[in-house]
Amino acid sequence: MPTAPFWMTTYGDIMTLLVTFFVLLISMSEIRMKKFRDAISNFQRQPGMFSGSKSVVPADYSSGSSQSRARKRAEQYEQFLKRLEERGLGEKIQADLKKEGIHVVIADSLMFRTGRARLLKPSRTVLRELANLLSRDVGSVVVSGHTDDRPIGTRKFPSNWELSTARAASAVRFLQERAPEYDSSRFQAVGHASTDPRASNQTDEGRAKNRRVEIMFNWRSWNSNKTTSTRPTPESTATGP
Template sequence: MGRKHKKEHHEEHADETWLIPYADLLTLLLALFIVLFASAQVDQKKFDQIAASFNVAFNGSPALLESPKPPQPDNQSQAMPPAPQLPTIMTAMSGINEKAYMQETAQLIELKKMLDQYIADNGLGGALSTALTDDGLMIRIKDTALFPSGSAELRPESRRFGTQIAKLLSPLTQKVTVSGHTDNIPINTRDFPSNWELSSRRAVNFMKFLMSQETGLKPERFSATGYGEYRPVAGNDTSEGRSINRRVEVFIQRNYRP
């Protein structure tokens, strides 16, 4: 009787080699989404997370999920002082400017006291006055104390207090502006076709007189300008107001502001 050979039936397994590139593709997609998410707000922590994610994706090492430690600085770099922060610098500069402002204020107050004392001692209260403002110190001189009517030539008696003003200005470092002002009554002469020319010439002449004194005044600190009738300090509808508007001003401008 012939032996019957049973055929061995082996289960056929499906080809699973496609899983490998599929898994790699999923891994790369995961890494891409991590990069896109982290790039929305980049900082050191997220950068470390991105680096760790790439290591996991390509090396498959779970241990690399821990954030890598930053390199330790050597002794030389540890000895270097940290760079000053901008708010610290601004705070320090603000403190310096405030101190300089207070010192300058004290200087201008002392100068005003000296001028007021000189005005009182010499009976010049009707001709000169001073005013301290947030911008600086103003010395206001009535035009009749300096010039004859309609003229820009200095009176001989004005040279005495002009010399005193030059001496008091000598130690200062602030910029000084000498300005001329008139009332609104028009002038039309050969020398002064308008109030512009009259006010400008008066300012320049008084400034030149201050410069001529042997007091060491630095010309680069000084300037002169004429405003004519256009910066009144009183009404021009009365003779008293017009008299106040006709003036020369010496303005000492602050170097520092609060």
């Protein structure tokens, strides 16, 4: 009766020992499935990590349609920044692309004269560019007016509450006129007066940073049950205590 070669006997013994060794390792280890699944999902969300490339699409946009929408939003944002730079307005405007939408901060020196709420000509150029961002992707627009802490006390604006609200409403009205097809109920004008400073009001530089208009182009609309969505006017009531 033929027998196996001697090397096969040795090979079989080694394989048996290896299998026994791995069985013992597995029996003494604890597999944490949650961590394992999290690790796998991280690899799935970052297909380009091994090629050295960086994905600009957030992890939330893993599906094809969401990925395409996120790419379109990023392109809108880049085009907006490019047009601002071409017009030499980059220093007076800060724009950030966030998960919630596009956040724009405009210095009030570009928008209004001191103690006034009428838009200056340079601000109209900026707002025309911003109106181009109004599309189906934008669910709501919140325009916020901010002042420094110096009191105003004029006949038209008894306090900074009225001034900041009127400035926000002026910007909203202009955006509405430039994009009449965009539903006016999606706009909101809010006056913060001096309650939300970005810098100290102890210096001229700090006060200049605090006098601003902020515009948030939200991808999602607000909850109509919690927020009144009516067309803002300069007489709108400011938010505050």
